[in-house]
Amino acid sequence: MKKLFSFILISFMLIQCGSANTKSHKTITQKNTSVAQQIDSLKRPKLIVGIIVDQMRYDYLIKFYHKYGEGGFKRLMSSGYNLQNVHFNYIPTYTAVGHTSIYTGTTPTNHGIIGNNWYEKFEKKYIYCVDDASYNTVGTNEGGQKSPYRMLTTTITDQLKLAQNMKGKTIGISIKDRSAILPAGHTANAAYWFKGGDDGKFISSTFYMDTLPTWVNDFNNSGVANAYLEKTWDTYYNIESYTETISDANNFERPFNGKESPSFPYDLSELRKENGNYDLLKAVAFGNDFTTDFAKATIIGENLGKSEFTDFLAVSYSSTDYVGHQFGVDSKEVEDSYIRLDKNLEDFILFLDEKVGKGNYSLFLTADHAAVQVPSYLQTLKIPGGYFDKDKFKAFVNKQTQTYFNSTELIENISNNQIFLNKEKIKALNLDILKVEQVLVDELINFSKVYKSVSAHTMQATSFNSGILQTLQNGYNQKRSGDILFVPNPTTISYSKVGSTHGSGYSYDTHVPLIFYGEGFKKGSSNTYYPIIDIAPTLASLLKIEQPNGTTGKTITEVLK
Known part of the structure; x- marks a missing residue:
């Protein structure tokens, strides 16, 4: 009888054990199925657009707010996630370093771009960050022997290409070569920058291609660049309403060659003769209009956002930097440039809505550095500052x-x-x-000093x-x-006594805007401190891809849905 009882007990225990294992197996299977479904249903945006505004201080969002329309900066701020306390966390705050740090998610310690130019101690000579004699110019006679080879780490654009087995397109565009080349990364399909002088064309390097695409040649031959230089640059609104900046003609601005006073209006058709012909387009607000035109042409010409893979367009607006250097942070010219840039952004976002589709693209806007107020101007206000x-x-x-x-x-x-x-x-x-x-x-x-x-x-x-x-x-x-x-010392620069510059680790150079907008991003705002190197890992989290290989930044989780 005891043996029978023992047999029944053991049999019951085995049945229960088997039942538990079955339940456990079902639970694991269900979890695995759930993960598989999440991976299979992963929806990346069709297009990522990175916008960097060269030399944009954070306070321009606030200072000129009431001059902006509803569809540019205001739309991004109200419908995107506006991070109000973002800083560069390294020195020097220069253009090449800023663009590289944003896209690599790390600082010069790791990515190796320590300036626009620097002294190469092993070669004992000055070098420029993207010069590369291994390649030739595409699109004109010179100005295109460039590549990103001095950048030692990958970019978020590289990682997107790798994650998609080199599918999808990555393109960088800017008036400046370094601002197009470095964000686009080592694996880019193309980078295009503007060659001024007597050329007036967007060009490239054999690092990317042997000949310019037909659509680029068509754009270059369209006469758009020349049309802008036949305009007069006057203030968008009545100059009397520009109460956020100091007097138009002052001692802290540098006039264009051929014009006695640094004041509106500017007859570009006359000034181009003594200011490098097409180089003048870089240095006026219309350079941003021109960049917007080319960005739209790029999307159409390359069918960006139309394939099953995610494309990436890196856009850098450079003319704000040229204007800031020449006229200074507090100038009417800077104010007008941002009023007009706001219109460019509105135009570009509406274009993305139409051509790529709402819900199909994600965008971020930031700057590569900010800028100091002209020290000679600050000295008139008894604020410490000077020249090195x-x-x-x-x-x-x-x-x-x-x-x-x-x-x-x-x-x-x-x-x-x-x-x-x-x-x-x-x-x-x-x-x-x-x-x-x-x-x-x-x-x-x-x-x-x-x-x-x-x-x-x-x-x-x-x-x-x-x-x-x-x-x-x-x-x-x-x-x-x-x-x-x-x-x-703070507010002490190696520069002329007119115009603004940048490069320090002080807040006037480090504090920049950062707004995430579009698919995958929340609406909101935050005053939490974040370093600029957090952008790339945040994009990696959005896209569910590996971070750039030198990343030291962290994901900004509060902006993600």
């Missing part, structure tokens, strides 16, 4: 090496707020390079977790940067 005299600084540095080491040959180069030491001479004099570095670091702080100084060896041995030295460290690349780095 490079010649006086060089003489000061040589005086220190003469005093401490009895030589004026220890400095090989001074550029981009970095000192490159002459290693051969230091070795020949049997000097300790660490001592040379430290002596100069200690003495540089005595130069009136220097705020901070630090050696490369300190950068390699110390981790700075906050402040200006952290941003300096994020911009330091052991392979390419100098032996001593220094930071000028």
Whole structure:
């Protein structure tokens, strides 16, 4: 009887165990099916549009808000996700570095683009970030020996191509070559930039193609560029309503050649003769109209957003930078440029709605850096600021090496707020390079315009977790940067006393807009701090693809649906 009872008990337990296993198997199967369904139903946007506005301060969104229409910046701000406290987290804040950091999701420490130009210490010469003699110009005689090969990491555009087994199209466009080439990445189908002078054409490089597509030639031959230079640039609204900026003709702006006063109106048909012919188009507000025209032509010519794969169009508006450099942050010219850019954005977004379709595209808008107010203007308001005299600084540095080491040959180069030491001479004099570095670091702080100084060896041995030295460290690349780095005083620039510039780690150069808009993004706003390097990983999360291979940024989860 006991044996029978034991047999029944064991049989019951085995049945229950089998039932549990069946239930468990069903649960796992259901979960796997759910994951599979999610993957199978993954819907990426048909087109990603990245818009970078060159030299746009965040406060332009607020300062000129009541001058904007409803369909440009206001539409993006109200219907997209507006991040109000986004900063570049490195030095230097230059165009090439900004575009690269946005698209790679990391800083110069990893991606290697440490400036627009820099001193290459191994080749002992200045180089330009996208110059590449391995390739030839496409579309004209010169200006196209370019490629992104000095960029050491992948971009979000590269990762999208890799994720789709090289399907889908990636195209970068801008008036500036570096602003088209670096965002488009290493795997781009094309990058196009504007060749001024007597050409007046969008061109490319054999890195991408052997001949320009028919649609590009058609655009170049359409006479659009020439038509803009037959216009007069006057204010969009009555200049008396431009109360957000200082007087039109002032001492803080640089006039165009052939015009005595830096003031409206500008007869471009007359000015082009003494201002580089088609180069003048880069430097006026109509350059942004022209860029918008070409962006629309690119979408039509390449059928972007029409295939089963996701395409990526990287657009950079450069004319705002040229205008800012010439006339300054507080000029009527800058105000009018943003009023007109707002109209360009409205036109472009409506075009995307029609040609790609609402719900089929995602867009982000940001800037590659901001800009300082003209120091000579700030000085009239008793605000500290000034100008860094490079010649006086060089003489000061040589005086220190003469005093401490009895030589004026220890400095090989001074550029981009970095000192490159002459290693051969230091070795020949049997000097300790660490001592040379430290002596100069200690003495540089005595130069009136220097705020901070630090050696490369300190950068390699110390981790700075906050402040200006952290941003300096994020911009330091052991392979390419100098032996001593220094930071000028706030609002102190190496520039003329007219016009604005940029490059520092101070908030006037680092604080930029960032708006995500379209498919996959929420509506909303946030004042939470985010570094600019968070854009690329956020796009990777949206697209469900791998992040760029040097990424140090993080996904901004609050913007994603």
